[in-house]
Amino acid sequence: MTSLGTLGVAVIGTGRMGADHVRRIDEVISGARVAAVVDIDAARAKHLADHIEGCTAYTDPAAAMDDPGVDAVLIASPGPAHEATLLDAFARDLPVLCEKPLTPDAASALRVLEAERALGHRRVQVGFMRRYDAGYRSLKSLLDQGTYGRPLMLHNKHRNADTPPGFTDAMMINDSVVHEIDVTRWLLDDEITAVRVLRPSPTGNAPEGLSDPQLILFETAGGRVVDTELFVNCGFGYQVSCEAVCEGGTARIGDDHGVFSNTAGHWGGAIPPGFVERFEEAYDRQVQRWVRATLRGEVEGPSCWDGYAAAAVCEAGVLAQAGGERVAVELIERPALYR
Secondary structure, rough: OOOOOEEEEEEOOOOOHHHHHHHHHHHOOEEEEEEEOOOOOOOHHHHHHHHOOOEEEHHHHHHHHHOOOOOOEOOOOOOHHHOOOOHHHHOOOOOOOEEEOOOOHHHHHOOOOOHHHOOOOEEEEOOOOOHOOHHHHHHHHHHHHHOOOOOOEEEEEEEEEOOOOOOHHHHHHHHHHHHHHHHHHHOOOOOEEEEEOOOOOOOOOOOOEEEEEEEEEEEEEEOOOEEEEOOOOOOOEEEEEEEOOOOOOOOEEEEOOOEEEEEEOOOEEEEOOHHHHOHHHHHHHHHHHHHHHOOOOOOOOOOOHHHHHHHHHHHHHHHHHOOOOOOOOOOOOHHHOOO
């Protein structure tokens, strides 16, 4: 750490998400500074670095990690690049906040997990930001306290206004439902053991070749059933909600985000246009908590195990999409480091 107790962070990947994290560290949260930015586009990295005092631009993640001002790494590069960057961070024993996915598939996620285990201690927090959303945190607290009895089912909704060019059926699972995979495991403290995918009549607003909407069903080790309505070309905005059905009541979040108004001739509220706006506070809270924990010499939040488990469920989900059958999820025994 620096003599002032400020965490010097290298942000690796400066696309939409990475640039937003650079802004967040530089302008919003406390206890950290952007010491380095990394991108294969040298001009983009330099443009960001030039506007931040004491920040250096790099095109090579390893070179940035060797910068004496870098104490920790935030990975926001595309998923296929994560494994190599994580292993470089492990070689230097640097703490990491890694945007989801940990890696794009279960085999590479398991390699990362085993490499972290070889260190003998955790170094990675995976960026499943919904765990830091106020609504989800409140729901988690209710379930953990048993306020409404034992949870039996979850009902999720996940809607996007539209999809970018090239969005595929597999991305419906890997890029969208992966969030419901993580919050299901976290809210219920239960592993997902099987996946089914049902395909209703598709919307005419979806690009050719994309089956949208879809209904994804999870089974858990504890006998719970979870459904997710995924509709990524709904046309009207970004909506995420979750309802827990328990033995003694139900609890739902996500319906009342923002201001609800009554005025002449109409009533209602605003629907956010995208995930960044909907979960801005969650992203802020996630990065702030990571910085504070790192300055204390601790690691908290979603682990490499959570990243690996999510990748394994995603793989089962993509198989279920393709075949229309129930697909079991295969996981190794959970190592002691992640219990």
